[in-house]
């Protein structure tokens with residue numbers, strides 16, 4: 001049957017109209033599809049990273065090395081941050097101890113990064129300055145503490161002070177991103193990893209969770225009082241930035257921190273005893289696997 005449309009010619013060659021339309025669609029759509037595929041991959045691909053912070057000697061480096069070597073390797077005090085790239089298969093649950101199930105096979109082909117930071121008070125800025133929520137590449141923060149030293153007042157205070165600082169950095173960034181045109185970002189997932197629960201002085205995670213919330217509240221109260229005495233006004237943003245959570249209360253609770261963009265989970269574990277399924281499960285959930 002003869003076509004009603006006049007024949008088209010491009011550079012002297014006859015071209016049919018349907019083929020021309022299909023070619024134009026392909027030119028427009030292929031780059032759009034490629035861009036979408038690549039950007040969605042980057043959420044769970046190699047650029048996904050966990051930051052590990054926490055006081056010195058809590059086991060941060062041991063955990064990174066354990067994920068790589070599957071054993072407790074001797075460590076030295078860290079003075080610089082170190083990033084390792086790992087396949088998601090390292091997050092498989094250990095079937096030996098409690099018979100839990102493994103991750104699906106296909107997840108083994110992806111990878112993620114873990115950034116270990118030094119815990120010495122003078123070197124903590126390395127962890128705090130590397131938090132950048134706007135890039136979305138940090139998919140979770142692990143705050144590792146030593147569950148067995150919390151009955152020592154100086155170690156406990158040090159552990160909570162560092163946590164307070166870390167939470168404030170996240171809160172501040174969440175607030176500034178919420179004010180931007182892009183709207184509030186997803187809440188930051190924070191795992192408080194209570195390590196060394198193989199030691200007999202270790203406190204259980206529920207007890208640690210409650211002690212931390214109480215002590216964070218006490219620190220917040222002290223800072224609020226200091227600000228009030230120094231005459232900080234309601235609209236003194238610089239000073240209110242130093243108050244964790246809700247400005248109007250002295251309490252700090254994990255539920256309250258959700259409001260300022262932090263989703264806290266507290267779980268015990270032991271690298272020495274290889275009891276790490278809780279932490280690995282949390283990491284897997286951050287990676288959406």
Ligand SMILES: Nc1nc2c(ncn2[C@@H]2O[C@H](COP(=O)(O)OP(=O)(O)OP(=O)(O)O)[C@@H](O)[C@H]2O)c(=O)[nH]1
Pocket residue numbers: 054055056057058059060061062063072073074075076077078079117118119120195196197198199269270271272273
């Ligand atoms: N008992 C016991 N000891 C552990 C465990 N995990 C780590 N350790 C020991 O704790 C000590 C400190 O571990 P590191 O991994 O170097 O601690 P860190 O947090 O990296 O310390 P900094 O680099 O100083 O911030 C080492 O002697 C580890 O062998 C555990 O689960 N149980």
Ligand SMILES: [Mg+2]
Pocket residue numbers: 060061062075076077078116117118119
């Ligand atoms: Mg270390």
